Amino acid sequence: MIKIYINRFFHNRLAIFSSICILILIFIAIFSNIISPYEPNRQNLVQRLLPPTKQFIMGTDDLGRDVFSRIIYGSRVSLTVGAVAVGISMFIGIILGLVSGYYGGIIDSIIMRLVDIMLCFPTFFLILMVIAFLEPNIYNVMIVIGLTSWPGITRLIRGEVLSIRERDYIQLAKISGISDLRIMFVHILPNVIGPIVVNTTLGIGSAILAESALSFLGLGVQPPTPSWGNILTTGKDYIHIAWWLSVFPGIMIFFTVLCFNLLGEGLRDIFDPRTSG
Amino acid sequence: MLSYIIRRLIYMIPLVLGISIITFFVLHLTPGKPIELMTDMNMKITSDARQRLVQLYGLDKPWYIQYSRWLVRIIKFDFGNSFRDNRPVIKKIAERLPATLLLNFWSLLIIFCISIPIGVYTALKKDTLFDKSLTVLVFIGYSVPRFWLAILLMVLFGIKLGWLPISGLRSVNYDMLSLSGKIIDIIKHLILPVIISAFAGLAGLSRYVRNSMLDVLSTEYIKYARAKGLPKRIIVYRHALRNALLPVVTILGLSLPELIGGSFIFETIFAYPGMGRLGYEAIMSRDYPVIMAVGTITALLTLIGNLMADITYAYVDPRIRYK
Amino acid sequence: MDNKILEIKNLTVEYYRNRKVITAVNNISFNVNENETLSIVGESGCGKSTVALSILNLINSNEGRITTGEIIYNKKYDILKMNKNQLQQLRGNEITIIFQDPFSSLNPVLTVGTQLIEILQSHYPELNFSDMKEKVINLLSHVQINDPERIFNSYPHQLSGGQRQRICIAAGIITNPRILIADEPTTALDVTTAKDIIELLSSLQNKLKLSIIFITHNLYIAFKHSHRIIVMYAGEFVEEGATDDISKEPKHPYTQMLLKVLPTLDKKGKKLNFIPGQVPDMLSLPKGCRFHPRCDKVMDICTKNIPTTYEYIRNGIKNKVKCFLYE
Numbered sequence: 020m021i022k023i024y025i026n027r028f029f030h031n032r033l034a035i036f037s038s039i040c041i042l043i044l045i046f047i048a049i050f051s052n053i054i055s056p057y058e059p060n061r062q063n064l065v066q067r068l069l070p071p072t073k074q075f076i077m078g079t080d081d082l083g084r085d086v087f088s089r090i091i092y093g094s095r096v097s098l099t100v101g102a103v104a105v106g107i108s109m110f111i112g113i114i115l116g117l118v119s120g121y122y123g124g125i126i127d128s129i130i131m132r133l134v135d136i137m138l139c140f141p142t143f144f145l146i147l148m149v150i151a152f153l154e155p156n157i158y159n160v161m162i163v164i165g166l167t168s169w170p171g172i173t174r175l176i177r178g179e180v181l182s183i184r185e186r187d188y189i190q191l192a193k194i195s196g197i198s199d200l201r202i203m204f205v206h207i208l209p210n211v212i213g214p215i216v217v218n219t220t221l222g223i224g225s226a227i228l229a230e231s232a233l234s235f236l237g238l239g240v241q242p243p244t245p246s247w248g249n250i251l252t253t254g255k256d257y258i259h260i261a262w263w264l265s266v267f268p269g270i271m272i273f274f275t276v277l278c279f280n281l282l283g284e285g286l287r288d289i290f291d292p293r294t295s296g
Numbered sequence: 297m298l299s300y301i302i303r304r305l306i307y308m309i310p311l312v313l314g315i316s317i318i319t320f321f322v323l324h325l326t327p328g329k330p331i332e333l334m335t336d337m338n339m340k341i342t343s344d345a346r347q348r349l350v351q352l353y354g355l356d357k358p359w360y361i362q363y364s365r366w367l368v369r370i371i372k373f374d375f376g377n378s379f380r381d382n383r384p385v386i387k388k389i390a391e392r393l394p395a396t397l398l399l400n401f402w403s404l405l406i407i408f409c410i411s412i413p414i415g416v417y418t419a420l421k422k423d424t425l426f427d428k429s430l431t432v433l434v435f436i437g438y439s440v441p442r443f444w445l446a447i448l449l450m451v452l453f454g455i456k457l458g459w460l461p462i463s464g465l466r467s468v469n470y471d472m473l474s475l476s477g478k479i480i481d482i483i484k485h486l487i488l489p490v491i492i493s494a495f496a497g498l499a500g501l502s503r504y505v506r507n508s509m510l511d512v513l514s515t516e517y518i519k520y521a522r523a524k525g526l527p528k529r530i531i532v533y534r535h536a537l538r539n540a541l542l543p544v545v546t547i548l549g550l551s552l553p554e555l556i557g558g559s560f561i562f563e564t565i566f567a568y569p570g571m572g573r574l575g576y577e578a579i580m581s582r583d584y585p586v587i588m589a590v591g592t593i594t595a596l597l598t599l600i601g602n603l604m605a606d607i608t609y610a611y612v613d614p615r616i617r618y619k
Numbered sequence: 620m621d622n623k624i625l626e627i628k629n630l631t632v633e634y635y636r637n638r639k640v641i642t643a644v645n646n647i648s649f650n651v652n653e654n655e656t657l658s659i660v661g662e663s664g665c666g667k668s669t670v671a672l673s674i675l676n677l678i679n680s681n682e683g684r685i686t687t688g689e690i691i692y693n694k695k696y697d698i699l700k701m702n703k704n705q706l707q708q709l710r711g712n713e714i715t716i717i718f719q720d721p722f723s724s725l726n727p728v729l730t731v732g733t734q735l736i737e738i739l740q741s742h743y744p745e746l747n748f749s750d751m752k753e754k755v756i757n758l759l760s761h762v763q764i765n766d767p768e769r770i771f772n773s774y775p776h777q778l779s780g781g782q783r784q785r786i787c788i789a790a791g792i793i794t795n796p797r798i799l800i801a802d803e804p805t806t807a808l809d810v811t812t813a814k815d816i817i818e819l820l821s822s823l824q825n826k827l828k829l830s831i832i833f834i835t836h837n838l839y840i841a842f843k844h845s846h847r848i849i850v851m852y853a854g855e856f857v858e859e860g861a862t863d864d865i866s867k868e869p870k871h872p873y874t875q876m877l878l879k880v881l882p883t884l885d886k887k888g889k890k891l892n893f894i895p896g897q898v899p900d901m902l903s904l905p906k907g908c909r910f911h912p913r914c915d916k917v918m919d920i921c922t923k924n925i926p927t928t929y930e931y932i933r934n935g936i937k938n939k940v941k942c943f944l945y946e
Contacts, residue, residue, distance in 0.1 A: 139311065144591060148579070258455075265444075277439035525742060527741055614727070615774070
């Protein structure tokens with residue numbers, strides 16, 4: 020089964036291309052300290068607001084820090100937040116989705132009501148509301164984004180579980196007396212792998228967008244820790260005289276999210292049962 | 297059909313309750329007593345005022361009494377007074393809500409009018425250059441951070457080119473304009489915010505319409521319609537489209553929260569006098585009554601929007617209408 | 620005697636599946652005469668539905684294509700060479716088709732009346748609406764639908780399976796076509812309703828003097844109601860002939876086995892027969908005659924060469940069989 024997916028993966032140019040880009044990004048994040056030409060927090064007030072030159076490829080910010088280095092280190096923030104936030108939302112979402120779909124009845128009703136209620140709130144506002152009550156830092160950002168994204172996943176997983184639940188091999192497993200837990204995790208879950216993988220990838224993209232928006236508003240990662248979002252905050256204030264502060268971080272965010280979205284779409288094709296070539 | 301509507305309304309009741317619970321819960325989520333947080337930030341509050349606040353919020357009473365009070369107040373739309381200027385919160389919201397509704401209405405309209413044709417044509421012309429290039433655009437739309445786009449457009453059209461105003465809803469000289477001048481002025485102010493608001497929604501919906509259309513085009517009844525020798529125009533518009541658009545209504549309802557929620561960021565960037573910006577300012581200044589009110593009202597609006605979407609769906613799909 | 624209204628010559632159709640190409644129909648040729656019912660019989664997957672779709676050039680370009688062949692209609696036009704306009708005029712008008720599942724054939728969001736009237740609107744636009752409606756309602760009574768006015772305004776999900784198939788039949792005859800293709804019209808129905816539908820089709824064929832191409836896997840139905848039968852196996856033609864001949868003296872081993880499998884009254888109490896083996900995988904067909912692995916009269920030559928077609932005339936009707944037994 021997995022072999023089919025792996026085979027399809029290597030035939031799908033989109034998936035390969037975006038995976039390579041993402042691997043490069045991960046590499047940059049891990050080896051930021053080697054790749055980056057300067058210390059990201061190194062201030063030099065004499066060199067404030069310099070446009071891109073050979074010395075500072077992407078210019079400097081209002082405290083004389085090299086923008087290029089800060090952007091490189093910023094990848095750590097984005098990728099970490101993306102991964103952890105999605106990890107949290109997937110963890111909660113899959114468990115609740117499985118339980119809700121498998122057991123049905125009153126458990127299902129309660130969980131789905133909860134999902135419906137949470138989906139009434141605009142995600143971002145929910146995040147803002149909660150962050151406003153907490154201290155803005157990277158850990159809270161990760162947790163809050165994760166805790167506000169699980170309802171969509173739950174609904175999705177539940178839908179899949181509902182359709183799988185009725186299949187013969189599940190009925191057989193039940194009759195043979197296999198424990199519910201085992202059925203859920205060993206029999207049902209592997210069949211839902213498609214939507215899970217796709218949504219994880221897309222979710223990372225959304226999480227990165229959310230984090231950058233929060234940091235932009237000053238409610239996320241705080242300076243001096245570099246985040247693509249908080250560089251843009253400075254950028255907005257100096258937009259007339261330092262366009263590089265607004266352009267480069269935005270491009271990074273765009274490019275990264277684009278890679279994850281493209282990968283997600285490619286994965287969607289790979290896992291789509293209807294693809295016949 | 298009527299029974300369907302009634303069932304949906306009944307279903308909504310626990311949701312409303314749930315909304316009130318969550319907003320209540322969030323308020324008390326903060327580490328430390330809410331009042332202390334509120335008042336520590338605000339130097340102007342005297343200890344008398346503090347006491348009043350404590351009593352007002354019933355924070356000295358057990359939680360179930362606090363909650364039931366909160367619930368009652370929500371029903372009466374009494375959200376107390378703002379911490380910043382002590383005006384009734386509901387008044388502040390009433391001032392700002394129309395602007396947000398205006399923005400979202402136009403945004404929705406544009407999304408609707410552009411996504412559906414795009415979705416339909418990319419489905420009909422699947423795998424052609426047209427389809428592929430539009431798909432690329434769609435992905436760009438998904439991936440661009442909207443606040444960034446807002447800034448860029450603002451700089452480009454507002455500052456560099458000077459074509460469009462970059463803040464507010466009306467110009468300074470609004471009152472002196474003629475009627476048509478006023479309308480044009482408002483339109484000019486709306487253009488950028490609406491474009492930004494619609495941008496991501498366009499991407500999602502046109503993709504969804506495309507997929508829905510592709511699903512419909514591969515059905516038996518479309519094959520049968522071709523076999524009956526019906527002209528292509530009729531097959532597409534009468535047979536295919538009607539079926540393809542059914543799920544779109546629901547999706548539109550589901551994307552309402554994102555629409556309303558997205559307002560928060562770029563209303564701020566454009567200094568647009570809407571509820572989103574009110575909420576953001578409230579958050580930055582820890583104006584809790586306003587925060588709670590904005591949250592609750594936004595959720596209620598979404599709920600109503602979903603209900604309307606469901607009712608529309610039930611009306612349009614004969615399988616539900618004539619049960 | 621023969622008035623060929625449809626001549627199919629060397630039809631070959633390929634399908635794409637899982638990045639591979641299957642020849643679903645291989646070099647089929649046959650004719651359809653005026654005022655006759657011709658049955659195409661075979662197991663599932665033998666390509667008979669593909670033949671039906673090909674006649675109206677309805678093969679989806681995503682799924683497959685017609686590689687060779689001519690389909691001559693009315694001795695004049697090659698359907699496979701028609702342009703879009705000509706095809707549109709032909710379909711649903713002179714040659715109509717009904718599919719196996721009437722529920723999925725009908726659009727769920729449109730009334731049944733709309734779906735019938737639009738056929739008239741597309742092919743006879745000069746009629747006015749009330750005339751068309753009257754015609755449709757009349758037609759509904761002819762296909763044994765009670766209360767046609769009410770049904771006219773109903774939606775497919777409000778009707779029974781039998782009613783839906785009658786609607787599809789009505790759609791198939793409303794323009795007085797020359798040929799009606801019925802692709803397994805009774806498979807999705809229960810036995811009683813199926814019987815009614817088949818008898819309806821028979822009586823319509825008589826009344827309207829139309830030709831019916833009846834596609835089925837049920838040999839019994841084919842025997843009861845058709846004038847001639849064609850048997851297909853694994854995408855190829857195997858035997859063709861008058862119903863009498865085929866039912867009494869089937870020549871091809873496959874046809875003979877099909878007959879043995881049919882439960883009849885004189886076999887009461889005995890074990891049910893079946894044909895050993897399975898339908899071949901279209902991706903790895905046997906060499907030579909496609910049926911040879913399952914044939915009880917197989918000869919050495921069958922495993923190597925493709926059998927030739929042998930024709931014989933009986934009672935003025937040309938019968939054919941493709942088998943080395945008759946060399």
